[in-house]
Amino acid sequence: MxxxxxxxxxxxxxxxxxxxxxxxxxxxxxRVKCETRAGRSSGSVDGQNLASGxxxxxxxxxxxxxxxxxxxxxxxxxEFDFDSNKRDIKQGATPIAKDFIVGGTATGSLxxxxxxxxxxxxxTCRAR
Numbered sequence: 167m168x169x170x171x172x173x174x175x176x177x178x179x180x181x182x183x184x185x186x187x188x189x190x191x192x193x194x195x196x197r198v199k200c201e202t203r204a205g206r207s208s209g210s211v212d213g214q215n216l217a218s219g220x221x222x223x224x225x226x227x228x229x230x231x232x233x234x235x236x237x238x239x240x241x242x243x244x245e246f247d248f249d250s251n252k253r254d255i256k257q258g259a260t261p262i263a264k265d266f267i268v269g270g271t272a273t274g275s276l277x278x279x280x281x282x283x284x285x286x287x288x289x290t291c292r293a294r
Contacts, residue, residue: 194284198274200227200267200291207266208249208259211274213285216242220279223248225260227291228268234260236279244276267291 194216200209211223216239223234223246234246249259250266270293275286 194276196274196276196285196287198225198272198287198289200225200272200289201294202267202270202291203294205264206250207262207264208247208251208254209262209267209272209274209291210248211246211276213244213276214242216244216276216284218242221284222246222277223260224275224277225262225272226275227266227272230263230266230268232260232262232266246274 195214197212197214198209200207207227209225211225211234213221213223218239220236220238221244222236225232225234225246225248232248234248237244237246247254247259248262248266249255250262250264251259255261270291271288272291273286273288276284278284
């Protein structure tokens with residue numbers, strides 16, 4: 167298996183095991199949004215109440231997984247976009263396939279600089 171496939175499978179297994187994350191009021195919070203259209207998939211993973219530092223996001227649906235580049239917090243927040251639209255990719259969104267979202271749901275996770283999942287959430291995607 168390729169290194170990328172092995173990594174994707176490991177991430178999926180980790181997210182399955184961590185599907186419920188308990189947090190207190192001062193801990194990291196996450197907002198995940200996703201949308202499907204004819205010939206397009208898009209999503210966002212946004213974190214708040216984060217310690218200053220570098221984070222990345224993993225966006226997954228079915229067996230599809232994409233990981234964003236690392237971003238530094240602005241204040242206590244960080245935002246990541248995922249999209250199949252070329253214009254949005256040129257503006258900084260992490261590229262995903264047009265049919266990336268499977269079964270109408272997606273999971274977003276925030277990872278700290280060490281690769282530890284600090285928050286995760288699964289949502290139902292909006293269909294347009």
